[in-house]
Amino acid sequence: MNTSEKQRFSKLIHDMLARLDEEKARGQEGQSVVTLDQQSVGRLSRQDALLSQSMAKxxxxxxxxxxxxxxxxxxRLETDEYGYCEDCGEEIALKRLEFDPAVTRCISCANG
Incomplete structure (x- = not known):
C-alpha cells in the first residue's frame, strides 16, 4: 500500500470515527433512565420507553x-500492517477495505 492510499484510508477512518462520535452524542438521550412516575406515563408508555432505551443501548x-x-x-496503519490479511498475510483488496476499513481478513480467509 502506497503513502497516498494510507493517507486516504487514514482520513476515511478518522471521518468514520467522527461520525460515530456524533451519533453517540445524539443517542445519549435515548439511553437515559426511564422515570417511574406512573401518574405522568402509563404502563404501556413506560414499556415503550424501556424498549426504546434498550434499543438505544x-x-x-x-x-x-x-x-x-x-x-x-x-x-495497524501506523505499523504498516494495515491492508494485509491477519491469517494468510496476503494483501486485502482495496475495494474490500473501502467497504469496511476495519476488516482484517482477505475475502478468501473470511469465507473459510
Whole structure:
C-alpha cells in the first residue's frame, strides 16, 4: 500500500470515527433512565420507553465495537500492517477495505 492510499484510508477512518462520535452524542438521550412516575406515563408508555432505551443501548454497544475496530485499524496503519490479511498475510483488496476499513481478513480467509 502506497503513502497516498494510507493517507486516504487514514482520513476515511478518522471521518468514520467522527461520525460515530456524533451519533453517540445524539443517542445519549435515548439511553437515559426511564422515570417511574406512573401518574405522568402509563404502563404501556413506560414499556415503550424501556424498549426504546434498550434499543438505544444496543445501538451504542454496536457503535463502541465499530469504534474499537476502527481504532485498531489506525494502529495497524501506523505499523504498516494495515491492508494485509491477519491469517494468510496476503494483501486485502482495496475495494474490500473501502467497504469496511476495519476488516482484517482477505475475502478468501473470511469465507473459510
Amino acid at each position: 444496543a445501538t451504542q454497544a454496536r457503535r463502541d465495537v465499530q469504534a474499537m475496530r476502527l481504532t485498531q485499524a489506525l494502529a
